[in-house]
Amino acid sequence: MIEFTLWDILRNLLLAARWTIVLSLIAFLGGALVGMPVTMARISERGLARRLAGAYIAFFQGTPLLVQIFLAFFGLALLGFDVPPLAAAALALTLYTSAFLAEIWRGAIEAVPKGQWEGARSLALTRFQQMRFVILPQALRVGIGPTAGFSVQVIKGTALASIIGFVELTKAGTMIVNATFDPFRVYGLLALFYFALCYPLSLAAKAIEKRMAHH
Amino acid sequence: MPFRKIGLARRSRLICRADVLNLALSDLTDHGGLFLKGAALTLALTAFAILAGMLLGILGAAGRRSRLAPVRWLSGAYVELIRNTPFIVQLFFIFFGLPKLGVKMSSVEAAFLALSINLGGYATEIIRAGLDAIGKGSWEAGFSLGLTRWQTFRLVILVPALQKVWPALTSQFIIILLGSSVVSQIAVEDLTYVGSFIQSRNFRAFETTLVVAGIYLCLAIGAQLLFKRIGRRLFAYAEMAR
Numbered sequence: 001m002i003e004f005t006l007w008d009i010l011r012n013l014l015l016a017a018r019w020t021i022v023l024s025l026i027a028f029l030g031g032a033l034v035g036m037p038v039t040m041a042r043i044s045e046r047g048l049a050r051r052l053a054g055a056y057i058a059f060f061q062g063t064p065l066l067v068q069i070f071l072a073f074f075g076l077a078l079l080g081f082d083v084p085p086l087a088a089a090a091l092a093l094t095l096y097t098s099a100f101l102a103e104i105w106r107g108a109i110e111a112v113p114k115g116q117w118e119g120a121r122s123l124a125l126t127r128f129q130q131m132r133f134v135i136l137p138q139a140l141r142v143g144i145g146p147t148a149g150f151s152v153q154v155i156k157g158t159a160l161a162s163i164i165g166f167v168e169l170t171k172a173g174t175m176i177v178n179a180t181f182d183p184f185r186v187y188g189l190l191a192l193f194y195f196a197l198c199y200p201l202s203l204a205a206k207a208i209e210k211r212m213a214h215h
Numbered sequence: 216m217p218f219r220k221i222g223l224a225r226r227s228r229l230i231c232r233a234d235v236l237n238l239a240l241s242d243l244t245d246h247g248g249l250f251l252k253g254a255a256l257t258l259a260l261t262a263f264a265i266l267a268g269m270l271l272g273i274l275g276a277a278g279r280r281s282r283l284a285p286v287r288w289l290s291g292a293y294v295e296l297i298r299n300t301p302f303i304v305q306l307f308f309i310f311f312g313l314p315k316l317g318v319k320m321s322s323v324e325a326a327f328l329a330l331s332i333n334l335g336g337y338a339t340e341i342i343r344a345g346l347d348a349i350g351k352g353s354w355e356a357g358f359s360l361g362l363t364r365w366q367t368f369r370l371v372i373l374v375p376a377l378q379k380v381w382p383a384l385t386s387q388f389i390i391i392l393l394g395s396s397v398v399s400q401i402a403v404e405d406l407t408y409v410g411s412f413i414q415s416r417n418f419r420a421f422e423t424t425l426v427v428a429g430i431y432l433c434l435a436i437g438a439q440l441l442f443k444r445i446g447r448r449l450f451a452y453a454e455m456a457r
């Protein structure tokens with residue numbers, strides 16, 4: 001057995017934390033990108049688009065993230081790819097994030113009073129212009145806090161990528177446990193690492209929400 | 216576009232694809248009993264975790280509003296620690312880490328404990344918000360009847376506070392139901408575990424997982440309806456008062 005000092009454990013966790021951050025960024029940015037058209041479909045004037053977006057959101061909010069990751073992993077393999085775990089995890093987390101962000105953003109847009117739409121329409125703006133210049137700037141105030149808050153869920157969600165073998169924080173922690181037989185200390189440290197990543201974001205989200213509520 | 220307007224070629228292609236899926240799904244019918252058992256364990260774990268988690272949440276919320284500062288800090292730290300770490304790490308810490316301290320438990324016990332503690336943290340925060348939404352007058356009404364602080368909390372404040380946040384609580388319950396899939400990783404034979412077991416036999420990984428996802432979706436939708444009914448029952452007095 002190799003001797004593992006506390007520093008060895010910390011160093012390995014630090015190195016692995018990079019991958020947690022990379023995966024979180026991919027998922028969050030990808031999720032935002034996919035989430036925008038889903039939001040627009042969800043509040044579209046066309047019934048079919050609304051229903052499809054609704055079903056999309058219901059699926060990703062109504063099934064476990066772990067199962068979604070498995071589906072991406074096995075589904076990509078079915079298409080004949082030799083799937084790297086990062087790709088499967090990134091795909092699943094992106095779609096998962098997009099569904100939740102779409103729901104948050106729909107709520108934010110619907111929180112804008114109806115009179116704003118009517119006012120914009122009375123200025124002969126097109127629906128796109130109403131959205132772009134009148135509704136979205138106001139919805140942004142409502143939506144930005146919960147959006148920042150959801151980034152914490154994304155970071156925590158990336159821990160499940162360990163199950164399909166992607167070496168991020170949690171997987172690294174498990175590997176270190178297998179070498180050191182010290183699960184108490186390693187999983188405790190692992191929790192602290194996640195806390196260090198998530199807590200500042202939680203605080204920021206809370207501060208943003210408070211600030212937006214005051215205006 | 217309505218189905219009848221889809222061209223014949225496309226329609227038959229759709230049907231073809233459904234056939235392929237059917238063929239694959241027929242491999243799964245032998246395992247109906249296993250799926251049922253897995254789903255039952257998932258539901259049982261969730262139900263018990265909700266009961267224990269709510270108890271923790273009510274105590275935690277009371278702690279957040281305690282007059283003793285250390286109690287407030289402790290329950291605050293509990294909430295932040297739970298909400299800012301992944302459930303899988305909490306589960307691993309409890310199942311693999313605690314035995315180092317001499318606390319031995321089976322995987323099902325560890326899963327129950329982890330789910331309860333996790334829900335307890337979120338429930339504390341949600342119920343605290345409910346308490347904040349109850350006006351000072353209710354507290355004063357309790358005191359003027361000669362009730363103690365704890366009695367007022369339990370008999371006057373708690374139920375209306377829970378009613379205010381019931382929708383948020385139920386969505387947290389659904390998150391616990393879905394999050395419980397992670398306990399398959401410590402070999403608790405829940406629905407997700409059963410899915411992994413079956414696919415190791417029939418080599419139909421994607422189809423099996425799709426079925427598992429479908430069952431979870433049904434459970435989640437069913438649970439949502441159930442919680443709505445329970446809420447109506449639990450807060451029936453308020454409906455009458457309205």
